[in-house]
Each structure stands twice: as C-alpha cells, then as structure tokens.
Amino acid sequence: MEHQNETKNMDFIENEKNHVDGFRGNYDDCAWAKPPEPIPEAQIAGTLETEVLIIGGGIAGMAAGARCTDLGLRCTVLEKYHGLVGRGAHIACTDSPVMRRLGVHIDKKQFARDWMRICGSRVNEDLLWLYINNCSDAVQWLTDLGGDAVELRLFGGRYKGPDFTEYDGTHYLIQKPGSKRYKNRAGSLLMCEILQDRCLEGTGNRIIRSTKALYLEKNDAGRVVSAVAECEDGKYRRFRGSRAVILATGDIGSNAEMVRTFCPIGLLPKRNGYAPQVPDPNEPGTKIGLNTGDGHRMAYWVGGQFETPSWALSLHLLAYSIYVFFFLFVNREGKRFMNEDTWVQAKAVRCLMQPRGDFAYTVFDSKWFRELGERISITGGQFTEPLIMDYGDPWREDNGIDRQIERYVQHGTCFKADTLEELAEKMEVPVETFKATVARYNELYALGEDLDYGKRSELLTSIAEPPFYALKWGPALLNVHGGMITDTSMRVLDNDNRPIPGLYAVGNVAGGLYGVDYPLLWNGNSHSRAITWARQAVQAIRNAAE
Ligand SMILES: Cc1cc2nc3c(=O)[nH]c(=O)nc-3n(C[C@H](O)[C@H](O)[C@H](O)COP(=O)(O)OP(=O)(O)OC[C@H]3O[C@@H](n4cnc5c(N)ncnc54)[C@H](O)[C@@H]3O)c2cc1C
Numbered sequence: 001m002e003h004q005n006e007t008k009n010m011d012f013i014e015n016e017k018n019h020v021d022g023f024r025g026n027y028d029d030c031a032w033a034k035p036p037e038p039i040p041e042a043q044i045a046g047t048l049e050t051e052v053l054i055i056g057g058g059i060a061g062m063a064a065g066a067r068c069t070d071l072g073l074r075c076t077v078l079e080k081y082h083g084l085v086g087r088g089a090h091i092a093c094t095d096s097p098v099m100r101r102l103g104v105h106i107d108k109k110q111f112a113r114d115w116m117r118i119c120g121s122r123v124n125e126d127l128l129w130l131y132i133n134n135c136s137d138a139v140q141w142l143t144d145l146g147g148d149a150v151e152l153r154l155f156g157g158r159y160k161g162p163d164f165t166e167y168d169g170t171h172y173l174i175q176k177p178g179s180k181r182y183k184n185r186a187g188s189l190l191m192c193e194i195l196q197d198r199c200l201e202g203t204g205n206r207i208i209r210s211t212k213a214l215y216l217e218k219n220d221a222g223r224v225v226s227a228v229a230e231c232e233d234g235k236y237r238r239f240r241g242s243r244a245v246i247l248a249t250g251d252i253g254s255n256a257e258m259v260r261t262f263c264p265i266g267l268l269p270k271r272n273g274y275a276p277q278v279p280d281p282n283e284p285g286t287k288i289g290l291n292t293g294d295g296h297r298m299a300y301w302v303g304g305q306f307e308t309p310s311w312a313l314s315l316h317l318l319a320y321s322i323y324v325f326f327f328l329f330v331n332r333e334g335k336r337f338m339n340e341d342t343w344v345q346a347k348a349v350r351c352l353m354q355p356r357g358d359f360a361y362t363v364f365d366s367k368w369f370r371e372l373g374e375r376i377s378i379t380g381g382q383f384t385e386p387l388i389m390d391y392g393d394p395w396r397e398d399n400g401i402d403r404q405i406e407r408y409v410q411h412g413t414c415f416k417a418d419t420l421e422e423l424a425e426k427m428e429v430p431v432e433t434f435k436a437t438v439a440r441y442n443e444l445y446a447l448g449e450d451l452d453y454g455k456r457s458e459l460l461t462s463i464a465e466p467p468f469y470a471l472k473w474g475p476a477l478l479n480v481h482g483g484m485i486t487d488t489s490m491r492v493l494d495n496d497n498r499p500i501p502g503l504y505a506v507g508n509v510a511g512g513l514y515g516v517d518y519p520l521l522w523n524g525n526s527h528s529r530a531i532t533w534a535r536q537a538v539q540a541i542r543n544a545a546e
Contacts, residue, residue, distance in 0.1 A: 053226070061507070071538055111167060121515075154171055156389045157384070160378055216302050246504040254291045259480055262482055263310055273319075273478050276289075307511035309482070313479070315478060323362075328340065330434065332428075441463060444460060489540035
C-alpha cells in the first residue's frame with residue numbers, strides 16, 4: 001500500500017515537471033519572441049488619438065472599421081501595406097436568400113460535428129457555434145453594405161464524394177454588370193473595398209497605410225491603450241485607442257521561424273500563395289507575404305496566451321496548375337501514393353508527405369475530358385471544376401478546362417507524349433517504375449476494384465489511349481490558422497484565462513477555431529469568420545462603452 005502511494009506521488013511529480021506554463025507554453029527562448037527595445041520618447045514624433053485602434057487592414061480589420069461606423073465609434077486602421085489587401089474569392093455561410101431560393105439547407109449540427117472531427121476537437125465549441133450562428137448575418141451585412149451594386153451568388157463547385165463532405169454554403173460576391181460603384185469586380189478585394197468605404201463614412205475615421213505597428217503599450221492599470229508604429233515618412237508615432245485596440249494582423253504563414261514553432265508541416269510547401277508579396281527585409285532579393293505574425297508577437301509581449309500547437313494550415317493546389325482531378329496520382333518516384341478520390345486539403349497534405357513532395361502528377365490519357373464530364377456529378381470540387389461557377393450549373397463542354405490543360409502543355413507544367421516511356425522521361429521519374437505503376441492501375445481498372453487504395457470503382461479509368469498526359473500539381477501554403485486565445489467577445493486572454501483589458505483579436509490572429517487540419521468543409525470560411533469576429537468584437541466594445 002505504502003509502495004503504491006509512493007508511485008502515485010512520483011507520477012504526480014513527473015506531471016508537474018512536464019506541465020507547461022498554463023496552456024500558453026513559454027516561447028521566450030524563440031528568437032521571434034524577443035520583444036523590441038521601446039522607441040525612446042524623444043524619437044516619437046507625435047500621438048494620434050482615436051476610440052478604437054485597429055491594427056491591420058485586411059478583411060478582418062476593414063470589417064471592424066466598417067462596424068465602428070455602424071455603431072458610432074471613431075476608429076483608425078493602421079495598415080503596413082500601401083494598398084487595399086485581399087486574396088481569393090469565396091465567402092461561406094449557413095444560410096442566405098440565394099440558398100433559400102435554391103432550396104439549399106445546411107444541417108448545422110452535422111456541420112459542427114464534422115468541423116470538430118477534422119480539427120481533432122481542438123476547437124473552442126463556443127467560438128464554433130458563435131461562427132455557425134452568426135456567419136450568415138455577417139455575410140448579409142456585407143452584401144447590404146454593397147447595396148444595389150452587388151450580388152451574392154452561390155458557388156457550385158464542391159466535392160461530392162462519400163467522405164470529407166463539403167457543404168453548399170460557399171458564396172461569392174460580384175459587382176453587378178453595369179455598376180461602376182467599386183473598382184474591384186469580384187472576390188475579396190471587392191469585399192474589402194465595400195468595407196473600407198463603410199469605414200471611411202464614419203466621422204473622424206481614418207485608414208493610415210504604409211504604417212507598421214511595432215508593439216503595444218499598457219497604462220499603469222495594465223490596460224492596453226496604444227501602439228507605437230513606424231509611419232510612411234519613416235517617423236515613429238504613438239496611436240492611442242481610448243476604448244480598445246483590435247489586432248487584425250493576419251496569420252504567421254510568412255514567418256518561417258514562427259511556422260517552425262507552431263506548425264512545422266507548414267515549412268514543407270515550396271510555394272507561398274499569400275498575396276500581396278513584398279520584399280523581405282531579412283533576405284534581400286526575395287519576397288514574403290504580409291502575414292508575418294506581427295500581431296501574435298505584440299499580443300504575446302503584453303501577456304497574451306497562444307493556443308497549443310500544432311496549428312492548422314490551409315493549402316491550395318495551385319503551385320503549378322489549377323486542376324488536379326481524380327485520375328491516377330504519381331509521385332516523383334513514379335509511384336502511386338493515395339486514394340485520389342478526396343478533397344483539396346487531403347490531396348495537398350498527402351503530396352507533401354511524399355519524398356521531394358513539393359509536387360506530384362495526375363496521369364491520364366486522351367479520353368480524360370469525356371471521363372471527367374461523365375463523373376463530375378459524383379466528384380468535382382475545387383481544382384476539378386471551374387473556379388467560378390454557380391450552384392446548379394451543368395457540366396459544359398465549352399467550360400475551358402481542356403483548353404487550359406493544353407495551355408499547361410505549352411507552358412511546361414503538363415507533359416504530353418505518345419508513349420509511357422517518353423512521358424516518364426519528361427516527368428523525370430524512373431521509366432520502369434512508372435510503367436509498372438500504370439500497368440497496375442490498368443489492372444485495377446479491369447478488375448473494377450481498387451485493392452491498393454480503395455478508390456471508388458466508378459472513378460477508376462484506364463490509361464490506354466495516347467496521347468498520355470502528366471499534369472504537374474503541387475500545394476501552395478495559404479495561411480497558418482492559429483493564434484491568441486480569446487473569449488467570445490474576442491478579448492485576448494492572458495495565461496490565467498483572464499481578458500487583457502483593452503485588447504481584442506479578430507481574423508487570423510485570433511485562435512480557437514481551427515486545429516490540426518483546416519476544415520475546408522466549405523471554401524470561404526476564413527472570410528466569413530473574419531467578418532463575424534470583427535462584428536462581435538466591435539459590438540462588445542460598444543457594449544462595454546455603455
Ligand atoms: C491565395 C489565397 C486564396 C484565398 N482564398 C480564400 C477564399 O476564397 N475564401 C476565404 O475565406 N479565404 C481565403 N483565403 C484566406 C484568407 O485570405 C485569409 O484567411 C483572410 O484574408 C484573413 O483575413 P485577416 O484580415 O485576418 O488577415 P489578412 O488578410 O492577412 O490581413 C492582415 C493585414 O494586417 C496587416 N498587418 C500585419 N502586421 C501589421 C502591422 N504590424 N502593422 C500594420 N498592419 C499589419 C497586413 O499587412 C495585412 O494587410 C485565401 C488565402 C490565400 C493565400
């Protein structure tokens with residue numbers, strides 16, 4: 001008995017030893033975590049006052065600014081880039097007038113279960129339900145701000161396989177033909193422009209570009225009250241937010257050291273899809289995205305808590321081509337490596353797991369376009385169908401995919417040959433291995449069953465009729481989704497789970513909604529999450545002010 005107690009105590013001591021500092025962990029040893037020396041007071045050229053200081057002018061920051069206008073709060077947005085920032089096209093929500101018109105319904109409970117499963121349950125379910133229950137209002141609000149000039153449409157390209165189900169909630173916003181109200185025709189830049197215009201309608205609101213926030217400041221009571229920034233003229237200034245400071249600085253995807261700490265698999269893709277890219281101050285001659293984790297670090301320095309790694313990364317298959325399909329996938333050793341019948345994120349991750357996995361090939365023969373069309377209703381999805389298409393659009397022979405593949409042949413990202421030997425040589429894979437791979441695939445096709453990887457029989461096709469094609473595709477990193485722990489008012493929490501007074505985080509700098517893998521249950525969840533969080537934070541600031 002005595003011996004058992006002793007063992008228990010020892011276990012207890014062992015756990016204590018391994019226990020990290022709260023959930024936050026201690027990153028002080030990481031070079032990126034080192035705080036900068038404060039700028040000497042004499043070098044601070046002035047102080048600008050506002051009520052809500054928003055750092056970062058992407059979709060989350062612009063949405064926060066626009067919401068400030070709605071709720072009568074004065075704001076200033078600081079943005080380190082010189083222009084409007086945005087990328088991609090899609091925005092997702094569970095319900096919309098166009099969905100209702102088309103009779104499309106999303107089962108929120110099933111959606112939440114799928115989200116939790118993909119994210120390994122490393123999600124704050126309060127935040128998840130906040131998102132699920134409020135994203136539709138957020139998208140409607142954005143659409144209403146655009147008024148008569150814009151139209152919200154339901155996207156039609158989703159993966160229709162038996163597993164990893166994607167939901168029909170992806171939308172895209174376009175400017176109506178003939179409208180000249182906005183400079184941007186569609187997608188995220190249009191959304192950001194709408195939000196920017198609304199932000200600037202508020203009395204005293206400003207968007208100050210080419211201005212990089214360096215660190216946050218607290219007052220004696222421990223409240224975050226200001227940020228010091230380097231402005232376009234090279235001078236340092238203090239920007240004070242009397243009611244709140246909102247971080248909207250995006251993710252860490254272009255900060256390799258932070259990616260190494262929080263999501264090492266994010267170092268594997270050779271291409272970074274984030275736009276815009278700017279010259280890297282640390283490596284002359286190279287470029288990086290704006291998403292360098294500045295807000296994450298600023299929050300950490302004032303005591304903010306990071307969510308536990310490993311964070312989720314989002315990947316798109318656009319490093320070499322924008323089509324991937326479901327035909328035979330071959331790695332750089334000339335071997336098949338996966339069940340090709342799956343969604344974008346899974347294809348990207350499986351490719352990265354291969355030796356020299358920055359790209360792979362889809363191999364098909366001259367029948368491919370017909371075979372694709374015949375199977376589109378049971379497969380499809382992004383990188384298999386056109387990027388812009390409406391819900392319910394039928395397969396069209398003139399959709400341009402075949403022409404695009406021929407363009408890839410011209411540009412050298414798709415190889416075409418009359419024999420498998422010649423194709424293997426162009427692909428730079430071992431000829432005999434490749435021929436054996438194709439022979440085995442044809443054998444499985446003849447058998448009508450994929451004994452090797454379990455692909456649905458309906459998606460097996462033969463590779464028999466020349467010319468043969470090998471389309472090169474590879475994952476590009478979009479974002480690394482993880483950040484500061486917040487409550488449902490988007491207040492950043494400290495290591496004891498208490499809100500840091502005055503500090504909020506919205507968009508990708510905020511954690512809690514993603515984990516392990518990116519739930520591409522629909523395209524566009526990042527944008528609607530950014531807007532939903534921004535509205536939530538500003539409402540909380542408004543409520544706190546009353
Ligand atoms: C190629 C690509 C396509 C995508 N397509 C889609 C899509 O279709 N749908 C979707 O939902 N998502 C998409 N995404 C993801 C989406 O772009 C982001 O998740 C989303 O924009 C995040 O918004 P954000 O405002 O949090 O961050 P960001 O858009 O990254 O904005 C952050 C801003 O903060 C600024 N900033 C950072 N640090 C500072 C500082 N120190 N001082 C001042 N300013 C600072 C940055 O310059 C940047 O402008 C795509 C991503 C990529 C890369």
